[in-house]
Amino acid sequence: QTDPAAQAAAAVQRVDGAFIRANAAKTPDWPTIGVDYAETRYSRLDQINAANVKDLGLAWSYNLESTRGVEATPVVVDGIMYVSASWSVVHAIDTRTGNRIWTYDPQIDRSTGFKGCCDVVNRGVALWKGKVYVGAWDGRLIALDAATGKEVWHKNTFEGQKGSLTITGAPRVFKGKVIIGNGGAEYGVRGYITAYDAETGEQKWRWFSVPGDPSKPFEDESMKRAARTWDPSGKWWEAGGGGTMWDSMTFDAELNTMYVGTGNGSPWSHKVRSPKGGDNLYLASIVALDPDTGKYKWHYQETPGDNWDYTSTQPMILADIKIAGKPRKVILHAPKNGFFFVLDRTNGKFISAKNFVPVNWASGYDKQGKPIGIAAARDGSKPQDAVPGPYGAHNWHPMSFNPQTGLVYLPAQNVPVNLMDDKKWEFNQAGPGKPQSGTGWNTAKFFNAEPPKSKPFGRLLAWDPVAQKAAWSVEHVSPWNGGTLTTAGNVVFQGTADGRLVAYHAASGEKLWEAPTGTGVVAAPSTYMVDGKQYVSVAVGWGGVYGLAARATERQGPGTVYTFVVGGKARMPEFVAQRAGQLLQGVKYDPAKVEAGTMLYVANCVFCHGVPGVDRGGNIPNLGYMDASYIENLPNFVFKGPAMARGMPDFTGKLSGDDVESLKAFIQGTADAIRPKP
Numbered sequence: 138q139t140d141p142a143a144q145a146a147a148a149v150q151r152v153d154g155a156f157i158r159a160n161a162a163k164t165p166d167w168p169t170i171g172v173d174y175a176e177t178r179y180s181r182l183d184q185i186n187a188a189n190v191k192d193l194g195l196a197w198s199y200n201l202e203s204t205r206g207v208e209a210t211p212v213v214v215d216g217i218m219y220v221s222a223s224w225s226v227v228h229a230i231d232t233r234t235g236n237r238i239w240t241y242d243p244q245i246d247r248s249t250g251f252k253g254c255c256d257v258v259n260r261g262v263a264l265w266k267g268k269v270y271v272g273a274w275d276g277r278l279i280a281l282d283a284a285t286g287k288e289v290w291h292k293n294t295f296e297g298q299k300g301s302l303t304i305t306g307a308p309r310v311f312k313g314k315v316i317i318g319n320g321g322a323e324y325g326v327r328g329y330i331t332a333y334d335a336e337t338g339e340q341k342w343r344w345f346s347v348p349g350d351p352s353k354p355f356e357d358e359s360m361k362r363a364a365r366t367w368d369p370s371g372k373w374w375e376a377g378g379g380g381t382m383w384d385s386m387t388f389d390a391e392l393n394t395m396y397v398g399t400g401n402g403s404p405w406s407h408k409v410r411s412p413k414g415g416d417n418l419y420l421a422s423i424v425a426l427d428p429d430t431g432k433y434k435w436h437y438q439e440t441p442g443d444n445w446d447y448t449s450t451q452p453m454i455l456a457d458i459k460i461a462g463k464p465r466k467v468i469l470h471a472p473k474n475g476f477f478f479v480l481d482r483t484n485g486k487f488i489s490a491k492n493f494v495p496v497n498w499a500s501g502y503d504k505q506g507k508p509i510g511i512a513a514a515r516d517g518s519k520p521q522d523a524v525p526g527p528y529g530a531h532n533w534h535p536m537s538f539n540p541q542t543g544l545v546y547l548p549a550q551n552v553p554v555n556l557m558d559d560k561k562w563e564f565n566q567a568g569p570g571k572p573q574s575g576t577g578w579n580t581a582k583f584f585n586a587e588p589p590k591s592k593p594f595g596r597l598l599a600w601d602p603v604a605q606k607a608a609w610s611v612e613h614v615s616p617w618n619g620g621t622l623t624t625a626g627n628v629v630f631q632g633t634a635d636g637r638l639v640a641y642h643a644a645s646g647e648k649l650w651e652a653p654t655g656t657g658v659v660a661a662p663s664t665y666m667v668d669g670k671q672y673v674s675v676a677v678g679w680g681g682v683y684g685l686a687a688r689a690t691e692r693q694g695p696g697t698v699y700t701f702v703v704g705g706k707a708r709m710p711e712f713v714a715q716r717a718g719q720l721l722q723g724v725k726y727d728p729a730k731v732e733a734g735t736m737l738y739v740a741n742c743v744f745c746h747g748v749p750g751v752d753r754g755g756n757i758p759n760l761g762y763m764d765a766s767y768i769e770n771l772p773n774f775v776f777k778g779p780a781m782a783r784g785m786p787d788f789t790g791k792l793s794g795d796d797v798e799s800l801k802a803f804i805q806g807t808a809d810a811i812r813p814k815p
């Protein structure tokens with residue numbers, strides 16, 4: 138009998154750079170959120186494989202006691218798991234039993250939820266030499282004792298900076314320094330990341346991603362060069378500029394280089410931010426830095442003159458692959474802008490880019506790696522769809538790379554959004570009690586000025602980065618699905634918005650297994666060995682920006698960690714069966730109308746009612762959970778219906794009777810598609 142707390146301490150004590158690099162060879166543990174410094178999310182374990190994954194069953198579930206979004210990948214060393222939930226709460230769990238070792242709640246003031254754009258989420262923790270690091274919503278970088286969960290030190294990473302800053306991302310530890318950025322580019326802030334000594338918390342360096350006030354000395358050469366790509370008449374330094382680094386960081390020890398993805402412009406609108414144009418460095422870029430000093434090495438800008446919240450903070454992967462017969466050290470990246478990038482990570486040179494979803498802002502990239510822009514996409518004089526929209530063709534949901542298949546497993550999507558210029562936008566709007574619109578687009582028109590015309594979808598793409606095309610893909614019922622994990626057992630795991638964890642064959646995409654999770658999954662799973670057995674764990678809790686926009690109130694996304702093992706026999710928590718039993722059942726419909734119904738639903742219904750069967754909770758009913766009689770009577774609700782008294786619009790003259798039949802088909806069809814199979 139070992140004491141789990143003592144075991145936790147001993148396990149994490151061993152985690153340093155040598156440990157993380159050694160682990161990457163066989164991956165028995167999952168010591169960093171992306172499993173290795175390259176963040177491949179590829180496990181070399183194959184005890185669970187394409188042949189036996191169908192026999193996975195629940196080993197245990199663990200209640201995270203949260204109702205908001207859960208985005209963290211569990212990290213595990215020697216069978217001890219560390220995972221964060223909403224409001225930056227950290228849990229240490231003994232994976233042998235599923236029992237709690239400790240929890241740490243940084244006591245975030247719940248009234249500050251509005252400060253971030255995208256839900257009070259946290260993408261995970263970092264481990265290093267006996268400590269667990271979490272970036273808290275309120276800006277504290279906190280070092281915890283791995284054995285007890287007691288605070289060892291904390292630093293206020295927001296000190297000296299202005300604006301509505303929040304931390305949602307996971308810290309990374311490279312060479313004994315903990316590195317953390319933050320969010321806020323929807324609210325007029327200046328992006329930066331800071332490195333602290335992992336042992337003491339002493340600040341080591343800070344790198345800004347956009348220049349400050351040009352009348353003051355620039356922090357370094359990189360800022361001086363960047364300032365030349367901004368038009369001072371836009372006074373970007375007063376509006377903030379943006380470029381927040383709220384998620385992805387990787388490290389190549391051999392090249393002694395770290396890479397960080399930078400965020401969108403603040404405000405979003407390029408012509409408001411920089412009226413005479415300019416690329417606006419280093420927005421929407423991959424930037425290479427010296428991890429010892431924070432000194433800029435090179436950058437590649439994926440979206441020059443960002444205009445649509447096209448962050449490049451999406452998770453990147455470092456891979457060694459053969460292109461045209463030659464081994465290359467590359468970065469694989471699929472940012473919000475809809476193009477899949479392959480870059481040379483030794484020097485930042487562009488290798489290739491190809492759109493992985495439909496896009497309407499650029500027709501491609503030239504040989505130098507410059508986008509061939511489509512001018513109409515920058516015309517904001519009338520409402521038009523941004524494709525991809527600001528939710529991104531791919532958001533923070535991690536992708537994975539399997540060197541056996543050579544494929545990247547990428548959660549792709551389209552969330553249609555219609556935008557136009559905001560004529561009233563002013564950079565000096567911000568002030569106490571006056572939150573600034575950081576978009577510069579007319580947000581009143583954001584959702585419903587004109588119904589968006591682009592098609593919504595959620596899709597698992599198996600992308601070949603050499604051929605730059607999909608090898609296979611799987612359509613989901615909704616956008617906003619979970620991150621992926623891939624293994625040497627030839628399996629890809631992904632959770633879905635409609636509340637399942639699914640396993641696919643890595644080479645063919647054939648579905649091999651699924652389990653209901655009772656709430657939408659947005660995070661990525663991890664896998665590890667304990668006492669000779671391989672486990673797969675995923676932290677679930679519907680949320681993030683899509684969950685937030687579609688449903689404005691506290692939703693039922695019971696935060697839970699599920700752990701699966703071959704032959705597992707534990708019982709699912711009660712709410713899983715409850716949810717399945719409440720799904721809409723029995724409405725007769727014409728399957729040929731589902732497609733038309735999808736478009737009508739997105740244009741007219743989704744931003745109040747959510748995706749049927751997906752995001753339950755809130756004040757407005759999710760139509761995928763109604764009694765069948767309501768949906769059968771849909772025309773009576775849509776045309777001068779009783780809910781008009783509660784604020785529902787009247788669709789008379791806007792929708793036809795046939796349209797309502799299509800809506801019924803979509804609603805019941807979606808509920809049927811996601812009902813857990815016995």
Ligand SMILES: O=C(O)c1cc(C(=O)O)c2c(n1)C(=O)C(=O)c1cc(C(=O)O)[nH]c1-2
Nearest residue numbers: 255258305320321322323381383400681682
């Ligand atoms: O510009 C920013 O600073 C910033 C921060 C964040 C964040 O910290 O979560 C998101 C975004 N932008 C963003 O554009 C976005 O789509 C997004 C989604 C999510 C999420 O957790 O679901 N966060 C963020």
Ligand SMILES: [Ca+2]
Nearest residue numbers: 322323401446
């Ligand atoms: Ca953003």
